[in-house]
Amino acid sequence: MSIYKKLLAVQTAVKGLGKDKKSYGYDYVTGNKLLNFIKPILNEQGLILKQEISSVDTEIVNYSSKQGEKTEVLYKVWLDFTWVDVETGEKDVNKFFATGMNGFEKGLGSALTYAERYFLLKYFHIATDEDDIDNPERKNDAPITPKIKVIGEEKAKEMENYIINNPRRYKNGINDILAYFKIKNLKDLKVEDFERLVTCQFHIERLTA
Structure with missing residues (x-):
């Protein structure tokens, strides 16, 4: 084999x-x-x-x-x-x-x-x-049905507060994440992408390195 x-x-x-x-x-x-x-x-x-x-x-x-x-x-x-x-x-x-x-x-x-x-x-x-x-x-x-899950309002608000409280890590604030993931609102961020950001504590430069 x-x-x-x-x-x-x-x-x-x-x-x-x-x-x-x-x-x-x-x-x-x-x-x-x-x-x-x-x-x-x-x-x-x-x-x-x-x-x-x-x-x-x-x-x-x-x-x-x-x-x-x-x-x-x-x-x-x-x-x-x-x-x-x-x-x-x-x-x-x-x-x-x-x-x-x-x-x-x-x-x-x-x-x-x-x-x-x-x-x-x-x-x-x-x-x-x-x-x-x-x-x-x-x-x-048992079938596995692909699903696209987004973080929703609650986690989006959590991210927004974090970014606002850490302005030195984002030149353009929330727009850094919106532009990187090509979304119009934080609540539309995919769960898997949110997990990547959480792993690096919302540090967008780690994803683009």
């Missing part, structure tokens, strides 16, 4: 995962839950995933918070995720980019953790937008 047939077998086995944690006002699938489902399948197929850093850039970021002025280090990390078939030695190399911002060296760990989780979710097209899709309970014939 070729490495791609084995990777397809993994994709076929993982239908979807329900979100199990909430942070900064949004729900998401944790890395622990994802790995608990996917590692036994990878072991069965004889696949390992090598995670190697190819380059790292850092930037000092100063911003205001409810606790006062803060200084953190933004890590911009390029990685190679390499699938290896332990039986044949066949490989599949994938380049991936991630960022993490935290207190000094912790930002690198945040970036690596974020990268692993999102690489696996995106590589295997694992759905996370329903509450009842956890394996193995999910029925094999």
Whole structure:
């Protein structure tokens, strides 16, 4: 069996995962839950995933918070995720980019953790937008209907207040986000895009770096 047939077998086995944690006002699938489902399948197929850093850039970021002025280090990390078939030695190399911002060296760990989780979710097209899709309970014939979810009025107001209270991080205020995501109103921002912004604490420069 070729490495791609084995990777397809993994994709076929993982239908979807329900979100199990909430942070900064949004729900998401944790890395622990994802790995608990996917590692036994990878072991069965004889696949390992090598995670190697190819380059790292850092930037000092100063911003205001409810606790006062803060200084953190933004890590911009390029990685190679390499699938290896332990039986044949066949490989599949994938380049991936991630960022993490935290207190000094912790930002690198945040970036690596974020990268692993999102690489696996995106590589295997694992759905996370329903509450009842956890394996193995999910029925094999249950359809997954694509939905575009937006954040709505409440989260839009939260973002607006944050931006107003942190004017140094936005030259054009809310217009920075509206222009970047090509929307006319914050309430129309997709949930997945909101999650990206929350991950970097609404720091638009991290998305455009």
